[in-house]
Amino acid sequence: xxxxxxxxxxxxxxxxxxxxxxxxxxxxxxxxxxxxxxxxxxxxxxxxxxxxxxxxxxxxxxxxxxxxxxxxxxxxxxxxxxxxxxxxxxxxxxxxxxxxxxxxxxxxxxxxxxxxxxxxxxxxxxxxxxxxxxxxxxxxxxxxxxxxxxxxxxxxxxxxxxxxxxxxxxxxxxxxxxxxxxxxxxxxxxxxxxxxxxxxxxxxxxxxxxxxxxxxxxxxxxxxxxxxxxxxxxxxxxxxxxxxxxxxxxxxxxxxxxxxxxxxxxxxxxxxxxxxxxxxxxxxxxxxxxxxxxxxxxxxxxxxxxxxxxxxxxxxxxxxxxxxxxxxxxxxxxxxxxxxxxxxxxxxxxx
Amino acid sequence: xxxxxxxxxxxxxxxxxxxxxxxxxxxxxxxxxxxxxxxxxxxxxxxxxxxxxxxxxxxxxxxxxxxxxxxxxxxxxxxxxxxxxxxxxxxxxxxxxxxxxxxxxxxxxxxxxxxxxxxxxxxxxxxxxxxxxxxxxxxxxxxxxxxxxxxxxxxxxxxxxxxxxxxxxxxxxxxxxxxxxxxxxxxxxxxxxxxxxxxxxxxxxxxxxxxxxxxxxxxxxxxxxxxxxxxxxxxxxxxxxxxxxxxxxxxxxxxxxxxxxxxxxxxxxxxxxxxxxxxxxxxxxxxxxxxxxxxxxxxxxxxxxxxxxxxxxxxxxxxxxxxxxxxxxxxxxxxxxxxxxxxxxxxxxxx
Numbered sequence: 001x002x003x004x005x006x007x008x009x010x011x012x013x014x015x016x017x018x019x020x021x022x023x024x025x026x027x028x029x030x031x032x033x034x035x036x037x038x039x040x041x042x043x044x045x046x047x048x049x050x051x052x053x054x055x056x057x058x059x060x061x062x063x064x065x066x067x068x069x070x071x072x073x074x075x076x077x078x079x080x081x082x083x084x085x086x087x088x089x090x091x092x093x094x095x096x097x098x099x100x101x102x103x104x105x106x107x108x109x110x111x112x113x114x115x116x117x118x119x120x121x122x123x124x125x126x127x128x129x130x131x132x133x134x135x136x137x138x139x140x141x142x143x144x145x146x147x148x149x150x151x152x153x154x155x156x157x158x159x160x161x162x163x164x165x166x167x168x169x170x171x172x173x174x175x176x177x178x179x180x181x182x183x184x185x186x187x188x189x190x191x192x193x194x195x196x197x198x199x200x201x202x203x204x205x206x207x208x209x210x211x212x213x214x215x216x217x218x219x220x221x222x223x224x225x226x227x228x229x230x231x232x233x234x235x236x237x238x239x240x241x242x243x244x245x246x247x248x249x250x251x252x253x254x255x256x257x258x259x260x261x262x263x264x265x266x267x268x269x270x271x272x273x274x275x276x277x278x279x280x281x282x283x284x285x286x287x288x289x290x291x292x293x294x295x296x297x298x299x300x301x302x303x304x305x306x307x308x309x310x311x312x313x314x315x316x317x318x319x320x321x322x323x324x325x326x327x328x329x330x331x332x333x334x335x336x337x338x339x340x341x342x343x344x345x346x347x348x349x350x351x
Numbered sequence: 352x353x354x355x356x357x358x359x360x361x362x363x364x365x366x367x368x369x370x371x372x373x374x375x376x377x378x379x380x381x382x383x384x385x386x387x388x389x390x391x392x393x394x395x396x397x398x399x400x401x402x403x404x405x406x407x408x409x410x411x412x413x414x415x416x417x418x419x420x421x422x423x424x425x426x427x428x429x430x431x432x433x434x435x436x437x438x439x440x441x442x443x444x445x446x447x448x449x450x451x452x453x454x455x456x457x458x459x460x461x462x463x464x465x466x467x468x469x470x471x472x473x474x475x476x477x478x479x480x481x482x483x484x485x486x487x488x489x490x491x492x493x494x495x496x497x498x499x500x501x502x503x504x505x506x507x508x509x510x511x512x513x514x515x516x517x518x519x520x521x522x523x524x525x526x527x528x529x530x531x532x533x534x535x536x537x538x539x540x541x542x543x544x545x546x547x548x549x550x551x552x553x554x555x556x557x558x559x560x561x562x563x564x565x566x567x568x569x570x571x572x573x574x575x576x577x578x579x580x581x582x583x584x585x586x587x588x589x590x591x592x593x594x595x596x597x598x599x600x601x602x603x604x605x606x607x608x609x610x611x612x613x614x615x616x617x618x619x620x621x622x623x624x625x626x627x628x629x630x631x632x633x634x635x636x637x638x639x640x641x642x643x644x645x646x647x648x649x650x651x652x653x654x655x656x657x658x659x660x661x662x663x664x665x666x667x668x669x670x671x672x673x674x675x676x677x678x679x680x681x682x683x684x685x686x687x688x689x690x691x692x693x694x695x696x697x698x699x700x701x702x
């Protein structure tokens with residue numbers, strides 16, 4: 001797999017963990033820190049520390065889970081950096097899923113007004129989604145990534161071996177973003193995905209997803225225009241995810257929520273953006289086959305709409321969606337009415 | 352007074368509040384917010400709202416005082432922005448002293464990954480120090496600005512009329528930074544300051560200080576080199592300020608602490624960087640005449656040194672000072688030993 005060049009940094013695939021160790025050794029950092037969570041600390045950290053060859057580091061471990069991507073945990077990370085004596089020439093290594101890479105990126109980009117950090121995504125979702133683009137963030141009151149910065153990591157290391165220890169549900173979570181990449185800009189990739197073993201996505205498929213996302217974010221680093229393509233499925237998906245996080249004991253994964261969002265927004269796209277009925281059915285068939293049905297009640301619509309309004313993508317009171325005009329083509333900034341959004345939720349409910 | 356051009360933004364002096372109202376009207380923002388504190392809300396806000404001519408805004412008011420420049424208040428600001436429905440095209444107006452401009456800048460630069468903000472500094476200190484350079488920040492555990500970003504405001508408005516309502520102690524606080532500007536790069540300005548009415552610094556003097564600071568930060572926006580000139584007096588000064596904030600009921604102002612730092616660091620400069628004895632005496636005479644003596648005890652030295660070590664300017668365990676080689680000239684990155692630092696504190700104690 002060739003290395004992908006992003007905005008002043010490289011995304012490594014081959015021998016990614018060896019490349020990381022090289023990076024640390026070459027970097028002349030005063031200290032380095034590994035931020036991880038309990039799960040990753042158990043399953044992934046040993047693969048890295050085995051290669052560190054006696055290099056000294058400090059470990060910052062937080063609890064696992066999206067509900068911990070909040071300001072309290074972030075303050076905890078800052079305080080540990082202070083206690084460990086992190087200075088401006090220290091390096092932070094974010095080893096984990098999106099919670100760790102988002103929050104660790106935010107903590108590093110604001111500690112002493114910014115120290116170097118690298119991302120070592122360990123879940124499929126964070127490998128294909130959070131690894132490029134420079135978005136960092138934390139949640140407040142369950143509103144995802146409401147606080148954050150655009151700050152590029154110094155490098156990203158994608159080690160396929162981490163995926164071996166992932167439970168099937170986490171694979172599915174990342175898969176939703178990969179399917180999205182095909183649906184918005186690459187019909188051939190979508191077709192390839194449909195015929196692949198999606199329980200164990202190959203490194204080639206992961207690489208292609210990172211490539212697609214990278215091409216988009218390089219063209220539009222601050223989400224002024226075409227980067228909004230990546231929001232397909234996310235206006236409704238994020239709202240459902242926030243809802244589930246607040247109300248369900250066993251809440252939806254990001255990908256499970258985005259899959260629902262992609263079905264609903266494809267329905268809207270069929271109604272008003274040109275997506276054909278055959279394409280809609282194809283999308284619904286693939287997603288329904290992969291993802292379990294989630295029970296949504298009409299009583300929840302008001303809360304879901306409120307969540308959509310609070311979405312940081314929106315300006316004023318309008319709710320915007322990125323819609324497919326066909327499989328592999330998209331259109332941004334489509335204002336959707338409450339009635340259109342509710343109709344699409346009803347379509348999902350009645351599937 | 353001519354407008355000063357900084358890094359993609361302007362610093363207005365003449366009719367500053369009218370310029371601000373023009374800026375708001377021209378900006379096509381969806382909403383705008385005024386962040387202020389109790390004091391500024393009482394003394395300064397009316398001067399602005401008088402000119403707003405019915406423009407609707409939301410007010411975010413926080414308690415006054417450096418001890419409130421912390422993450423809890425910042426979270427409060429973020430939550431109010433969420434509640435008021437601030438979107439990516441909203442504008443935040445930070446009306447107040449350094450606490451408001453630093454914290455408001457940080458809150459705005461991280462809310463939804465960054466919204467526009469302008470600075471309207473109302474104290475002498477914030478006008479000459481915090482208004483240019485793009486530093487934003489909050490304190491953690493009393494460590495000043497340990498968390499922050501480098502983000503430029505869209506404009507800065509310096510209204511001299513705000514200084515009329517300032518108590519003398521706050522004028523003195525800003526004056527220390529003005530004296531510093533002369534001491535590091537402009538001996539003529541230092542001489543002019545010495546012979547001026549320093550209880551009511553003229554707008555010309557304020558303008559020259561902003562000009563000096565602006566020239567320095569434009570050359571070195573991310574504090575890699577010459578910007579460190581501005582740290583003169585701050586290695587020791589910040590440590591004393593942090594100490595006082597934790598231990599004194601009526602704690603030192605920033606400028607009072609920096610004046611102590613400038614005396615101590617001038618002593619070190621005389622010992623090892625070329626500052627003549629006559630220059631040292633001149634500096635000490637001017638500062639001692641303006642600022643009250645502060646009681647420092649030898650028992651506090653350990654804590655002061657620890658504060659210096661935690662300073663974000665330092666790399667590794669070394670403590671760095673910016674030293675004067677002469678009045679109007681400086682040298683950066685001078686490693687100072689604990690013994691040199693303690694000697695300088697003793698010199699201050701024995702004055």
